[in-house]
Amino acid sequence: MRRIVTATVLNESGVLNRVTSLFTRRQFNIESISVGHSETEGISKMTFVVNVEDDRQVEQLTKQLNKQIGVLKVTDITDQAIVARELALIKVVSNAQTRSEINGVVDPFRASIIDVSKDSITVQVTGDSNKVEAIIDLLRPYGIKEIARTGVTAFPRGSQKTVTEFKQISIL
Structure with a gap:
């Protein structure tokens, strides 16, 4: 679970x-x-x-x-009802012919191309884990050189936010 x-x-x-x-x-x-x-x-x-x-x-x-x-x-x-996001940077094998194709894959995910070199493109995507997995799956056929993911960060939605009370810590 x-x-x-x-x-x-x-x-x-x-x-x-x-x-x-x-x-x-x-x-x-x-x-x-x-x-x-x-x-x-x-x-x-x-x-x-x-x-x-x-x-x-x-x-x-x-x-x-x-x-x-x-x-x-x-x-x-x-x-709880939460807001959860993850960031992934994905370096994909690319050349002049495949760049526009890859851009077509990236756009619907509201991801962005943050670096372009002669032989690769780096894509930045944020969203829930399912969204990140989906774009990785679609980019995989082009050849993924490297992936870096932040992991999930999350907190309860605004309507559930309460004043946080911290436990007391005594420092000797």
């Missing part, structure tokens, strides 16, 4: 390592992870996509993550 879990954490050295080590110890495979600054200085947000066997495992995971030093709040947002 695929789950999307978000964590609000202190933006300090070692937090990412402690969090991912917990996944390793519990033998959860992280399908994707996205980390970046939040709207609050000194606070970052992490988004994990993980596969778990049942709801009990995800509940156990969120409880254990909440106990980690530097972790302020953990939420399983899978069953």
Whole structure:
């Protein structure tokens, strides 16, 4: 069962390592992870996509993550109405004859060509994972030289947004 879990954490050295080590110890495979600054200085947000066997495992995971030093709040947002996006850069084999064809594939996805060289084109696409997979499948026959993907980043839609209360952390 695929789950999307978000964590609000202190933006300090070692937090990412402690969090991912917990996944390793519990033998959860992280399908994707996205980390970046939040709207609050000194606070970052992490988004994990993980596969778990049942709801009990995800509940156990969120409880254990909440106990980690530097972790302020953990939420399983899978069953909420969410906004989720992924970015992919795809370098495709191209020559003068195939460039317009590739452009025809890229346009319906609202993707963009961000680099052109003599023998390749680099495409940037953002959207949900299904959209990213679909454009990759359509570009594959041209020959994919390289792909870089960010992983999913997500949060609940605006109507569900609540004021976040962080747990207190005492620093000795």
